[in-house]
Structure formats: C-alpha cells, structure tokens
Amino acid sequence: MLLINSKKRAEELKAYPHVLPASSLGVSAGRAIIKYILSRGTNKNPTASIAFKGTVYGDRAPVMAAFSSRGPNVVGPDIIKPDVTAPGLNILAAWPALTSPTRLKSDKRRVLFNIDSGTSMSCPHVSGIAALLKSRHKDWSPAAIKSALMTTAYVTDNKGSPILDIAFIPLLHLLHLAPVMLIRRELLIQVNFNKRAENIRVTYKRTVTNVGAPKSTYKVLVEEPKGVSMTVNPKILTFQKLGEKLSYTVSFIGTKPRAASSFGSLVWLSGKYSVRSPIAASWI
Numbered sequence: 001m002l003l004i005n006s007k008k009r010a011e012e013l014k015a016y017p018h019v020l021p022a023s024s025l026g027v028s029a030g031r032a033i034i035k036y037i038l039s040r041g042t043n044k045n046p047t048a049s050i051a052f053k054g055t056v057y058g059d060r061a062p063v064m065a066a067f068s069s070r071g072p073n074v075v076g077p078d079i080i081k082p083d084v085t086a087p088g089l090n091i092l093a094a095w096p097a098l099t100s101p102t103r104l105k106s107d108k109r110r111v112l113f114n115i116d117s118g119t120s121m122s123c124p125h126v127s128g129i130a131a132l133l134k135s136r137h138k139d140w141s142p143a144a145i146k147s148a149l150m151t152t153a154y155v156t157d158n159k160g161s162p163i164l165d166i167a168f169i170p171l172l173h174l175l176h177l178a179p180v181m182l183i184r185r186e187l188l189i190q191v192n193f194n195k196r197a198e199n200i201r202v203t204y205k206r207t208v209t210n211v212g213a214p215k216s217t218y219k220v221l222v223e224e225p226k227g228v229s230m231t232v233n234p235k236i237l238t239f240q241k242l243g244e245k246l247s248y249t250v251s252f253i254g255t256k257p258r259a260a261s262s263f264g265s266l267v268w269l270s271g272k273y274s275v276r277s278p279i280a281a282s283w284i
Contacts, residue, residue, distance in 0.1 A: 004030030015115040017101035064165035088122030210239040218268035225262035225281040229253040
C-alpha cells in the first residue's frame with residue numbers, strides 16, 4: 001500500500017505503525033508515481049523496485065512540521081505562532097503497554113516504545129529544559145523561564161539559513177530551543193501601526209536582568225522589519241553585578257505601510273553569547 005501526501009502535507013513523512021505493509025511518499029514522489037500509473041498504456045511491462053539507502057544525512061533541519069499551528073491569531077493578532085518550537089516529529093518515546101501502537105482495538109500488537117508526532121512529543125523537550133532552569137533558579141517565575149527559553153533560542157537551520165516550514169517558507173520569527181541562557185528580558189515586541197499612518201513613532205521601555213557573569217557588557221544589534229525604522233537607546237548595557245537591572249528604550253517609526261506583517265529582531269551581544277527578541281510589525 002502506498003500513502004501519498006496531499007499538497008498540504010508536502011514532503012513531510014510521519015512514521016506510522018501500519019497494520020498492512022505500507023510506504024509513505026511525499027507529494028513530489030507521489031505525483032511521479034501517479035503519472036507513471038496513468039501512462040500504463042505506453043508501459044507494457046510496468047515494474048517497480050525499492051532501494052534501501054540506509055540513513056541519509058544532509059537534509060535541512062530543523063523544519064517546522066505541517067501540523068504545527070500558524071498565526072496570526074484572529075482574536076489576538078499580537079499573538080504570534082509558532083513562537084518557540086522543539087523536536088516533535090517522529091520521536092521515539094515510551095508507550096503504554098496496554099495500548100496498541102496504532103491505538104486500534106483490532107491491533108493486538110503491544111510495544112514498550114513507539115514513534116509518535118505532535119505537541120505531546122515536543123512538550124517534554126521544553127519541559128525538561130524548563131525543569132533544568134527551575135532547578136538552577138528556584139526563584140524564577142514561569143514567565144521568566146519562558147523568557148530565558150525564547151531569548152536564547154536559535155533561528156537558523158543547519159545550513160545557516162532561516163528555519164523553514166515544510167512548504168519551504170521561511171519563518172523569520174521562529175525560535176528553536178537551545179538549552180543556553182545568560183540574561184532575562186521581555187519576550188516578543190509586537191508593534192501595530194494604522195494602515196494610513198506613516199512616520200508615526202511608537203516607543204517601548206524594557207528592563208533586563210543580568211543572570212550571567214557578574215561583570216558583562218552587551219552591545220545591541222538590530223534587524224529592522226521591512227517598512228519600519230528602529231532606534232535603541234542606549235546601545236550598550238554594562239552590568240557590574242549579578243542580578244543588576246538595566247533599562248533601555250526601543251522606538252519604531254512606520255515608514256512604509258505593508259499588506260502583511262514583517263519581522264525583525266533585537267539582539268544583545270556579549271562575546272560568543274547572544275540574547276534575541278523577535279519583533280513583529282503589523283499594519284491594522
């Protein structure tokens with residue numbers, strides 16, 4: 001049996017514990033097979049073969065799964081999803097001994113481990129990192145832990161390019177978890193402009209807390225969203241002690257209204273460390 005992806009699922013291949021012998025195919029391979037089947041009139045002796053190539057390396061990763069939620073939220077457009085992501089596709093995990101791998105009552109197989117996909121798979125990765133942070137910083141609130149997770153996550157794949165979704169569309173605001181953290185800050189900066197507004201200034205004040213080296217200096221690096229001019233003051237933050245709080249302001253000027261949201265970032269750099277806040281600009 002061949003299971004061929006729809007256009008919506010593109011090339012994403014999820015592992016399924018099929019009851020029948022089966023193979024899953026991406027949309028491009030599926031189209032090629034369908035084309036071959038439809039041309040059977042010119043193929044008197046149609047044949048097929050399966051070549052096992054073993055483990056294949058070099059594909060772009062990570063990639064956002066097709067089943068993951070997308071934004072913006074129609075109720076709250078200032079809520080951007082996905083905001084942070086973790087491994088959740090084809091994860092080998094423990095499995096209930098009384099439940100079949102397919103969850104079908106007719107399936108009498110029983111396993112202790114199964115391959116599954118979904119937020120229920122990525123959640124343990126996030127929870128584990130959060131637990132490590134909480135064990136180290138017992139006074140941190142849930143918001144502080146989320147801030148640490150998001151501001152230290154990375155935004156590029158193993159090829160050095162912006163993380164893509166399965167349809168190969170760059171998700172410029174997407175953050176992939178990395179269990180490293182130096183400084184706690186506000187999370188996402190969302191800026192809304194009136195569609196007819198030009199050269200309108202919006203200013204935010206943010207306070208940062210040093211949770212890394214007692215004496216450290218951070219310099220700001222700004223990637224402006226398209227259609228927006230940004231100014232940060234001050235451009236350098238120098239901490240003298242652990243737990244010290246410093247504030248900065250960031251101003252946005254909408255220079256050119258856009259039909260869709262645009263994305264950028266504000267990054268504080270100190271040596272090999274970086275702490276990033278994504279920025280989203282919308283014209284509503």
